[in-house]
Every structure is written in structure tokens, then in C-alpha cells.
Amino acid sequence: MNRRRVSIFGATGSIGQNTIDLIARKSDSYEVVALTGASNITQLAEDAIRLNAKIAVTAHDHLLTELRTALAGSNVEAAAGKAALAEAASRPVEWVMSAIIGSAGLLPGLKALEQGATLALANKESLVCAGGLILQTAENNNARILPVDSEHSAIFQGLVGEDMFAVERIIITASGGAFRDWPIEDLANATLAQASAHPNWDMGQRITIDSASMFNKAMEVIETHEYFDVCSDQIEVLVHPESMIHALVGFKDGALMAHVGPPDMRHAIGYALHWPERQTLPVERLDLAKIGSFTFRAPDEVRWPALRLAREVMARGGLAGAVFNAAKETALDGFISGALKFIEMSEIVDQTLFDMDSKGGHIDDTMTLDNVLYVDHLARRTAQHLIKQRAG
Secondary structure, eight states: OOOEEEEEEEESSSSHHHHHHHHHHHHGGGEEEEEEEEEEEHHHHHHHTTOSEEEEESSSSHHHHHHHTTTTTSSSSSESSSSHHHHHSOOSSEEEEEOSSGGGHHHHHHHHHTOEEEEEOOOHHHHHHHHHHHHHHHHHOOOOOEEOHHHHHHHHHHHHTTOOOGGGEOOOOOOOOGGTTTTTGGGOOOHHHHOOOOOOOOHHHHHHHHHHTTTHHHHHHHHHHHHOOOGGGGEEEEEEEEEOOEEHHHESSSSSEEEEOOOOHHHHHHHHHTSSSSSOOOOOOOHHHHHHOOOOOOOOTTTTTTHHHHHHHHHTTTTTTHHHHHHHHHHHHHHHHSSSOOHHHHHHHHHHHHHHHIIIGGSOOOOOOOHHHHHHHHHHHHHHHHHHHOOO
8 A cells, every 4th residue: 555655844733743643543544754843852753753754853953963862773864954844845745734833834835835745734824924925836836735724724625616706705713812801901911821821722832822812813814815815805703712613604695604613623634634535533523402502703903903913914915924924923922031011012013014114115025935034034123123122
């Protein structure tokens, strides 16, 4: 039996670990080529050995010796750094999970597409920063991109057999995160620990904080615009605390197609892994009678200004998405370090977008990889300067 060659980028994060869980259950069906991670060397090495991967790569050069030691006695090659990530992504495979957090996932994703691989895309920054470049690279190399965010997987599934010309609107849902029911005036004093506790999902700290600020949803709105080629005014966001309806597609005849499932990322991952077929997955089967009801409410853009900023980014176009993401990541670093308050993150992003547009004009630059990376660098530097100004 021919085994399907796969690579997992961001293997030690929650998406990567859920992907490994599914692959390990049917290990005879897969040949694992590359696993990559960041600083969790023990997990990376254990998974690489267990799955008999060809190569394990850490993003951090200084951890190469530790990785080699952890892999000693195995047949797994060890490597480190950006160049090693790009080389691993260039190794021929049929399917790649792109789950590296942040703009660092852009280059490996492009390299995988250049090989003609199917890219299971959980790295939302790729489409936000360089949607046109990613999609064009896929088209040029006869490669396919399958969405793995639960919302975009839901939209994708809701469109099976449908004509995009019949689509009137797309609704993506948001849990609302840790502060969905807080009085707005209390947000200024929200702590890191409070922002890091998600009521529904078990995710990494950065994504959990992005959920509380709704920057995660803002990114997903831009992703929806890029991936499905729909206008900003066709995209709606609803707060849905139960996190079981992941998205709805509305058609011009008034019908709504909803995707309903448990808050378990293995569904979206499994759908992308087995597409175009469906296979049995180890996820909860919902008891709708026991659940009883679903609730929805419109998001408050005073509470979550990130949603307004996403609309502005889509209206501006060009490299505004790259600026938005870089500023968001930098502001998040500032909150985690204690340099910013929770509510100040959106203010930093807003000011960075303004400064980069009015002073430098870089948002209008042509979308090439070099330009995206350069604008990313400038936006981070601008945001860092703004944070230092606030600190006095």
C-alpha cells in the first residue's frame, strides 16, 4: 500500500498535536516527512521518533544541539532555523499542515505550495498578510489550499455543490472569549491570566488572548474575504457562546446553511486530511436535545474594536493586512510583557496602520514576498516605537 507523504509545520502547538493524534491512529497510512516546532524540543523529538519522521526542525538555531541530543539513536535528522524550515517545506509531500503561529508560517507555506502539495492552512496570517500571493502561488503550481480554521472549514463545507454566485452572505461565529460578559469599563484592568483563560476552547496563550480581544476573529474576517473572494459587506460576525455553530452560509433565496459540531479542532483537521472523502473521526457526537438551545448576539465594536479595524484593512487593500498582523503580534507581545494594558492593543494597531499609510505609503507596495516581509518588519518597528512612547 502506498503511504501518503505528509509534513506538519507547527507540530508542537494545539493544531499540530491534534493533527498528530489523527495521523498516529492510522500510522500505516502515512509517511511523515517533516515535523517542525519552536522551543518544546522534548515534544518535537518524541513525536518525530514515534512517527519515524525524516527530519525534525526547530525554529530556534540555539536549540539545535538540544534537538540533536533528544533525537540521538534515532534515524531522524535534526535541523534548526529559518533556512532549515524552508528546506523542510521544499521536500516533496502530498499534504502539509501549516500551523506555525504568526507571519513565520508564510515562507514554509509558500514553499509547500511550490511543490504542488495540498496545504491544510491553519496559519491565518498567511492569507491576512499575503492572500493574493498565497492564492496565486497555489494556482501557478496546481496546488490546493484547504482551510483548517473551524470557521473557514465550516464555510468550505457549506459551499460544497453550491455556486458562489448564489451566496448572499457569510456569517462566522465567535465565542466572545474570556471577556464577552464583562462590563466594558472593567476591560482596562483585565489581567494576563484572565485574558489567557478561554471558556470553551483549549488553545495556546496567544490565540486565547486574541480570542478575548477578538483580534483572532478580525483575522478570520479578512481570511474569509481573501479565501472566498467575497466583499466585506457580505461578511458578518455573530457572538455564539456555545461555539457549536462554526459558520453559516446565506444564499440569495434566503436559505442559511449552518455547520454544527463540537468545539474540537480534530473535525476541521480531519476534514482537510481526508478531503474529498469523509472518514470516521474521534470527536463527540452532539446530543441536540440535551443542548437544548443555541444563543447569538451581535458583537459590540466598542468592546471589540479589532472588528472595525478588520473592515478598514479590507477597504484599504494592498499590504494593509501585513501591517495589521505585524502590529497585532507586536501589541500582543506588549500585553504579555506588561508594557500594554489589554485595551491598548487595538490602539497600537490602529495607530500603526495610520502611521504606515500616511507617512510611508508602504501599504500600496506590490505584493511580493520581499515586500510583505519588509512591511512586516517596518510595522513591527513602528508598533514597538509606539509602545515605548506610551511607557514614557
